[in-house]
Amino acid sequence: MTDNVIEVRGLLKLYGVTRAVDAIDLDIRRGEIFGLLGPNGAGKTTTILMLLGLTEVSAGTVDVLGFDPVRQPLEVKRRVGYLPDAVGFYDHLTARENLRYTARLLAIPRRDAEKRISDAMESVQLADVLDKRVSTFSRGMRQRLGIAEIVMKKAEIAILDEPTSGLDPHATFELLEMIRGLKKVGVAVLISSHLLDRVQSVCDRVALFNHGKIALMGTVVELANKVLGAGHPILVEASGIDIAAALRGVEGVQTVVAEGEGGWRVVADRDVRASVAQRIVSSGGSLTRLADLQPSLEEVYTRYFQEQRHAA
Amino acid sequence: MLRKPAQREGSPFTGLSPVFMKEFADHLSSARMMVLMLFVLAFGAFPVASSLQQLRTVTEQDAFLFLRIFTSAPDSLPISFVFALNFIIPIMAIGLGFDAVNSEFNRRTLSRVLSQPIYRDALLLGKFLGGLATLAVALTALWLIVFGAGLLLLGLPPRGVEVARAACFLVTAIAYGGVWLAISLLFSVIFRSTATSALCSLGLWLFFFLLWPMIASAITLGVAPSQIRSAEEYLAIEQVGLVLARFSPGTLFSEAVVGLLNPETRTFASMLPAQMRGVIQGAPLPLNQSLILIWPQMTGLIAGMIVVFAAAYVIFQREEVRA
Structure with missing residues (x-):
């Protein structure tokens, strides 16, 4: 350059x-x-x-x-x-x-x-x-x-x-x-x-x-991939069924982590929003929110310094 | 592999004139300047007025009557105008300089100004010259007022040589102000707090004004032998005292002023009878001889100003810009 x-x-x-x-x-x-x-x-x-x-x-x-x-x-x-x-x-x-x-x-x-x-x-x-x-x-x-x-x-x-x-x-x-x-x-x-x-x-x-x-x-996306890992995070809010179990069955989903009240953070290798919605609805749960999580710098920052502290 | 300080490019005086103009304008329009001028007028007017009162009654012949306005201390008030200046000028100079640099720090303008294409040299020198110009304007105004009052009240025009001596006196007064301005500038570079800087400048002034004469004479007494046997010995000891006293800028100033405004002055120490031979008592020296007499004092004042300014300069160069 x-x-x-x-x-x-x-x-x-x-x-x-x-x-x-x-x-x-x-x-x-x-x-x-x-x-x-x-x-x-x-x-x-x-x-x-x-x-x-x-x-x-x-x-x-x-x-x-x-x-x-x-x-x-x-x-x-x-x-x-x-x-x-x-x-x-x-x-x-x-x-x-x-x-x-x-x-x-x-x-x-x-x-x-x-x-x-x-x-x-x-x-x-x-x-x-x-x-x-x-x-x-x-x-x-x-x-x-x-x-x-x-x-x-x-x-x-x-x-x-x-x-x-x-x-x-x-x-x-x-x-x-x-x-x-x-x-x-x-x-x-x-x-x-x-x-x-x-x-x-x-x-x-x-x-x-x-x-x-x-x-x-x-770029912010590059940093996110580096720190948060390459993956496609989405946020799911649903109730009525065992969400974690249901979501782990969806193809492509890598991790499911509880985040807040009734919320789940799902990381997959591709955009799995459609199949996640389908799975929850078909297994009788009520889906209240499904959001694509943009990698946020704040998250990168927090995660990075957490890792640094753990490493130290 | 630390890198050596490299030669920097560009004139250190880039931007000097805008800084100077701004400082000068700021000083002249500031409320502080008004207060200082009032202060000066109050302290200067009283001795001048009373010495004029007294001089109007003088009937004897005096070739330098006009200069007596500056130096005579009337009976009612044992302070001459020159003596008043001796302690007013430092206060004015300190008032103009004590917050020159640290106020820029505290207002957080320093890093913004230094990010413009100027070196720190120009900023510091511009501030010093701006203060000095302000001081010069104030002192010249005061000088002219005294001159005018003398013309009006004595009804006697000064002779050319009197004007010349009075003008040299004005230059000395400005140089004396410059020393104190440099000192207050130095403290404003050292201390981030303007109050501390003002306190240190005023403390130093009080030290030189009140304490130093006593310390100097105490030291002189200490080094003097218990018995003085000859005139030479006496003179040597007197010399020690004079040298010590001359560390104070005020002493240099008052000696220079005495030499200029009292043309009869031949020396600041005692004279031996042998040296007195052929001297006509009370005969005035020509101006150039008086100038030679006070030359060391003048150089001392100017050198002091430069040395103190250089110290402020060195410290300012090393200072970190970030607040």
Whole structure:
């Protein structure tokens, strides 16, 4: 794959003897949304700071758009937009003044800057509060202002650290829409998060961090196959008969596990919903629910860390 | 195979002017600046007003009458304007600098600003220069006010050499402010809490202002022999005391100011009778000779400013950005 915007090889970060980031390899392709997932302290933010040249690299190489963040941080930072965890703005300034300061730091010509600022604010639906002080902004509005900054910067890569943490569901939804909007204009987006179901809905690929290492990487479906095993999980809710016994007889069913009140999780090697329904009904049970279970990232995550704990 | 720190590319001053402009504008429009100016006016106006009162009654010939506005301590209030500045300037400088860097941390703006194409160098230097420019504006304004008041109330225009000496005094005052600004900037880099940083800066100021003169004289007494036998011995001991006292920026400032505003000043130590030979008592030195006299003090102030700033710079470079 030649169209990588970020290439990381053997990236290492030592804090004393602790390996905060332990020799990771990572490729981010142009125009994709990539999720960095993992528990707090797994090395996600450290990795991001190294990509931006904001913290020193202990070993390994990083290539961002053909530049080395260690030697050419200015070139990298000119092209990469960064939205830090719980981003802050100057409260005593208005949104416009905050963005104007960034525009000056980016050396955007003045006339050009005003246009870009209002366009960017338009795109995150904050045009009406352009001249309000940031101190009056809600958390969601601050995050959107952060996105506006990236839009104004015309960044080729957007790095968002925990963009949805602390947001209400509606604000989260809006923010994720804006992230999709970034992707539409060809920006590669790197999201770090521990809010899995939110991230799952936007990410093309994810990497699961654990103790500074990338434990798993790929699309959500690939990860699910790897961790949960290849198989077709369905959820059955029925009563009236011995469901487990009845279902084990269905051809293709591999496991039947009780899940909750009157619910069963069935894993088969193919889609067995039709024959499961038939079996339950024909043996006199009453079927109340039959659902195809999409592999969820949350499940992958939980299962993976459970296995890790067992292994340890 | 740890990698060596590589040579970085691009000018460290990229983005310096936006940072400087922002800091300068922020300071000038801040409420804090208003409070500091009120403070300065209150403390500066009183000595100036009372020394003007007294100077209006002076009838004897004085070639440097105008400069006396700055230095004379009236009987009613034994504080001259210069003495007032000696302790106001540090407070102003500390007020401008104590939260320069750590407030960016606490507002979580630091990582966002540093993710723009600038080095940390530009951020720190821009903040320092912004504070220094603010200080310069405030002090120049104060200086002009005093000058104007002198013109109005004394009804006597200053001579060219007096203006030149007063201008040099202004530059010294700004340099003195720069030292304290650098010190408060250093504490704002070291401590994440703005309160701790303010407390440390003010503590250091109190130390130098109140405690250090006493400590210096105690040490001098300690090293002095029980009996002083010759004038040379006395001078040597006096020298020890002076060197110790000059560790305090306030001492450097007041010596430089005395040299500039009292043109009769020939030395800051005692003079031996042999050195006094041929001296016309009370005769003023030309300005260039006064400048030579205070040159070490000036260099000391500027060097102190640079050294403290460099320390802040080194610590800031090593600091982790993440909150």
